[in-house]
Amino acid sequence: MELTLTLNGCTYKTDTEKALSLAIPLVFDGAQPNHFGAPIAHAETLEADGFVGDTRRGGSCNVSRLTLVPHCNGTHTESVSHIVDELLPVGEILSPPLLPCIVVSVTPETLASCSEHYKPNPEGRDLVVSGRRLAEALSQQPAANHCAAIVIRTLPNSEEKCRRAYAEGQPPVFFSSEAMELLLTFEHLLVDFPSIDKMYDEGALDNHHSFWRIDAGSHSLGAQARTQCTVTEMVFVPDHVPDGLYLLNLQVPAFRSDAAPSRPVLMPLEEIE
Numbered sequence: 001m002e003l004t005l006t007l008n009g010c011t012y013k014t015d016t017e018k019a020l021s022l023a024i025p026l027v028f029d030g031a032q033p034n035h036f037g038a039p040i041a042h043a044e045t046l047e048a049d050g051f052v053g054d055t056r057r058g059g060s061c062n063v064s065r066l067t068l069v070p071h072c073n074g075t076h077t078e079s080v081s082h083i084v085d086e087l088l089p090v091g092e093i094l095s096p097p098l099l100p101c102i103v104v105s106v107t108p109e110t111l112a113s114c115s116e117h118y119k120p121n122p123e124g125r126d127l128v129v130s131g132r133r134l135a136e137a138l139s140q141q142p143a144a145n146h147c148a149a150i151v152i153r154t155l156p157n158s159e160e161k162c163r164r165a166y167a168e169g170q171p172p173v174f175f176s177s178e179a180m181e182l183l184l185t186f187e188h189l190l191v192d193f194p195s196i197d198k199m200y201d202e203g204a205l206d207n208h209h210s211f212w213r214i215d216a217g218s219h220s221l222g223a224q225a226r227t228q229c230t231v232t233e234m235v236f237v238p239d240h241v242p243d244g245l246y247l248l249n250l251q252v253p254a255f256r257s258d259a260a261p262s263r264p265v266l267m268p269l270e271e272i273e
Contacts, residue, residue, distance in 0.1 A: 038072035081258035101248035131178025
């Protein structure tokens with residue numbers, strides 16, 4: 001199906017047949033991405049009162065009990081409730097089903113080499129998406145000024161991201177404070193690493209607080225809180241997907257929780273002359 005739309009006075013078309021999911025397929029009990037040493041996502045057969053939910057074992061149908069930690073076991077989307085006491089379920093944040101979205105690629109660098117900042121515990125060797133490199137990438141995408149969402153692909157872009165176990169010996173990249181400031185013009189932030197904050201940050205989650213405009217150290221919604229915004233982590237953007245303008249369909253189940261597994265879908269936009 002072909003769709004035509006107008007964005008900032010320009011007309012674009014997209015073909016839904018070219019839609020691409022950025023979600024990492026979750027292989028229960030198999031190779032899967034993992035953050036913070038959480039238990040892996042697990043599936044087990046439901047057995048009750050003589051019923052066995054496995055056709056291979058003589059059951060009439062397959063029924064599994066799934067156990068997972070959305071924040072740590074794969075592609076997931078978070079609401080502001082990740083850092084506040086109040087529950088704003090991620091599955092009930094209503095946004096247009098199709099959002100203008102920009103995809104940019106950035107090569108991380110160390111805090112020492114870019115002379116940027118992070119708090120509370122910056123180390124020169126920390127690998128970050130810096131403000132200067134993010135600004136360079138955005139400058140090449142003027143349509144970003146009219147987008148509600150942004151997808152950030154870090155380079156090099158190995159498929160090993162789909163099964164990488166992030167731990168103290170292999171900490172993931174995160175955003176410098178300067179980069180985080182540039183992202184406050186977007187309502188929906190999607191990244192291919194497991195957290196927008198440093199893995200071991202003394203529990204401060206400073207970038208999360210900045211993005212949702214929650215006072216540092218606070219766990220309460222204030223008048224300036226950006227409750228309509230979401231953060232999606234651990235996506236994977238294949239190399240054949242070019243930087244540029246897309247439509248985003250952010251699919252999130254109706255979970256009454258601060259986070260849920262999600263399926264972001266991109267559809268490329270082509271400007272019509």
